Amino acid sequence: MRIKVINGNTFEPMTRGIDESAQAARFPQTEIITTQPKAGPESIEGYYDEYLAIPGILEEILLSDDAIDAFVIACWGDPGVEAAREITAKPVIGIAEASMYVANMVAARWGVVTTMHRALDMIEKTIHRAGFSHRCVSIRTTGISVLETETARQQTIDALEAAGRLAITEDKAEALCLGCAGMSGLDKELEQRLGIPMIDAVSAAVKMAEAIVGLQKQNSKILTYRQPEPKRIKGYPDYMQFGQAEED
Known part of the structure; x- marks a missing residue:
C-alpha cells in the first residue's frame, strides 16, 4: 500500500x-x-x-x-x-475530518486547539462541513502562527497546554484534536500534561x-x-x- x-x-x-x-x-x-x-x-x-x-x-x-x-x-x-x-x-x-472521526469515537465531548485567532471561522466551517458541529464543544485558538508550530516547539506546546486546560475546565472537553499539521508529534506530551486523549491529525x-x-x-x-x-x-x-x- x-x-x-x-x-x-x-x-x-x-x-x-x-x-x-x-x-x-x-x-x-x-x-x-x-x-x-x-x-x-x-x-x-x-x-x-x-x-x-x-x-x-x-x-x-x-x-x-x-x-x-x-x-x-x-x-x-x-x-x-x-x-x-x-x-x-x-x-x-x-x-481534520480524520481527527474528528477519531475524537468522536473516544470521547462524548471533544474540541479543537489550534493556531492563530483569525483561524476561528475557518475551523468552525471545517467542523460544520464534516458534520460534527453538534459534537464539538470547544474551539480554542492560541495566537501561535503556523510556522511557529515547527520553529518554536516549546512555546507551542505550552500554549496548547494552556488552551487545552481552558477547553477542559470551561468547555468540559474530554478529548482534543490538534488543529494544525505542524502540531504533529506533540500529542503524547500533551496527553501526559492534560490527562485526556490528544489527537494527532496526521497520524x-x-x-x-x-x-x-x-x-x-x-x-x-x-x-x-x-x-x-x-x-x-x-x-x-x-x-x-x-x-x-x-x-x-
Missing part, C-alpha cells in the same frame, strides 16, 4: 515533521511518500492562503495518481478535499487511509465526486484539463 501525504503549504521543515508523524503511524507494509506543492503559500492562515494552496495540492494528486493507493491532505482546513475526490477515485483523507489520517484501502473502497463516482465536467481551463497545463485540452 502506498499513501501520498501532501503538506498543504510549502514550508519544508513542516513537510519533514509531517513525514515523521506519518511514518511513525503507518503499518510496516505501508509506504509513505510525503511531499508539498511546488508553488503556494509558506503557511495557510486565512482564506487567501487556502485558496492559493489548492491548485498545488491538486497537482500533487494528478501527477502521481496511478502509483498511489490513497492521498492524505495534511492541513487542518482540509483545503481542496472535495475537488481532490473529483479528480481521483483513490481515497482522499483530510487530516489519524494515515490510519484512516490504511483502513479505507484495506476495505477496498474508492470514491463514489456516481454523482458528486464524478470527474469534472469537460471544459477548457485557461492557463493550466494539459494534465489539469478534463475532456478538452487547453487551447494555445
